Structure formats: C-alpha cells, structure tokens
Amino acid sequence: MNAFDPSNIFGNGIPITVTAAMIESIIKMKSSDQDIKVEITPKHIVLSGTTEVKKMMFKKNVAFRITLKPVHVEKRTISFELVEMEPIDRSFINQRIFNRPPFFEFENRMIKMNVSAWNIVRKIPVGTIKSFELVDGALKMKLSL
Incomplete structure (x- = not known):
C-alpha cells in the first residue's frame, strides 16, 4: 500500500475559481454610486457601467468600459494591463474603481x-x-502546494 500523496488529489496544485460576480462584488464594496458589470x-476582463464624477x-x-489583460504573476498577485478605456481614459476614474485595498491596487495603468x-x-x-x-x-488558477 502506498503512503498518502497529496499530489494525487490536487494534481498540479489547488484549483481556485474567482468568478465575474465575485470581482463585481469587491468593486461595488464601499461604493454605492457605481453600477458595474464584470465580464470575463x-x-x-471587461468592466462596464457608470460611476459618479463630481466636478x-x-x-x-x-459611462465607461475598461478592458484589462493579464500580463504578470508574482507570488499571489496577478497584474493586469489597462488595455482600453472608453469613452475617456482618466486616471481618477480608474483610481476610483480599482482603489480597493487589499483586493486591488491601481498604479501606472496597471491593476x-x-x-x-x-x-x-x-x-x-x-x-x-x-x-x-x-x-x-x-478566472481559474492553481496554487502550488
């Protein structure tokens, strides 16, 4: 009889799934003035909706539409490049949507x-x-053991 080997159960790692709805709920957290939909x-990853701007x-x-492309992984962080933002590309809008520590950080067109x-x-x-x-x-990922 073989000894217990966790790699038999988890294969190449522990599978984790983050759904579009989960990302949506984090972005909406602490902000009631945003109507956001997330599509993966x-x-x-495409975010669309409206956000309140005060001038x-x-x-x-x-109204906005933001397109993100995954570009880099380091430890337990995935970096996304802001590929496109419509109708206007404004840093303060991105900051307002993605300033959700510890979940998201926005800096230099990277989330x-x-x-x-x-x-x-x-x-x-x-x-x-x-x-x-x-x-x-x-977004499906595997964590190493």
Missing part, C-alpha cells in the same frame, strides 16, 4: 489583484499562483 472572456459643485454619472485577500484563497495559507487562465465567466 478567454482573453480579457466643482456638479455631479454627473459617466494588481492580490488573491490572498479573497476568502476562498485566504483559507489556504501556503502556496503561490502556479498557473491561471481566463475562461468564460471566471
């Missing part, structure tokens, strides 16, 4: 997603992101 395709004493809802902040990953105290892929509706 095999190549990009002097006026408030206006501004860093710290997956350790997610409850689903926090339950696993060890391991780094071994691999990840975008599929329709989700």
Whole structure:
C-alpha cells in the first residue's frame, strides 16, 4: 500500500475559481454610486457601467468600459494591463474603481489583484499562483502546494 500523496488529489496544485460576480462584488464594496458589470472572456476582463464624477459643485454619472489583460504573476498577485478605456481614459476614474485595498491596487495603468485577500484563497495559507487562465465567466488558477 502506498503512503498518502497529496499530489494525487490536487494534481498540479489547488484549483481556485474567482468568478465575474465575485470581482463585481469587491468593486461595488464601499461604493454605492457605481453600477458595474464584470465580464470575463478567454482573453480579457471587461468592466462596464457608470460611476459618479463630481466636478466643482456638479455631479454627473459617466459611462465607461475598461478592458484589462493579464500580463504578470508574482507570488499571489496577478497584474493586469489597462488595455482600453472608453469613452475617456482618466486616471481618477480608474483610481476610483480599482482603489480597493487589499483586493486591488491601481498604479501606472496597471491593476494588481492580490488573491490572498479573497476568502476562498485566504483559507489556504501556503502556496503561490502556479498557473491561471481566463475562461468564460471566471478566472481559474492553481496554487502550488
């Protein structure tokens, strides 16, 4: 009889799935003035919706569409490049949407997603992101053991 080998159960790592709805709920957290939808395709994460912009004493809802492309993984953080923003590319809008520590950080057209902040990953105290892929509706990753 063979000794217990955890790699038999988990294969190449522990599978974790972050859905579009999970990302949406984090972005909406602490902000009631945003109407945001998140779509995950095999190549990009696309956010669309409206956010309230204040200019002097006026408030206006501004529609936006942001396209993100994953470009780099380090330990438990995935970095996304801001590929496109419509109709206007304004840093303060990106800051307002993605300033969600410890989940997201926005700096220099890069969005860093710290997956350790997610409850689903926090339950696993060890391991780094071994691999990840975008599929329709989700970001699937494997944590190394």
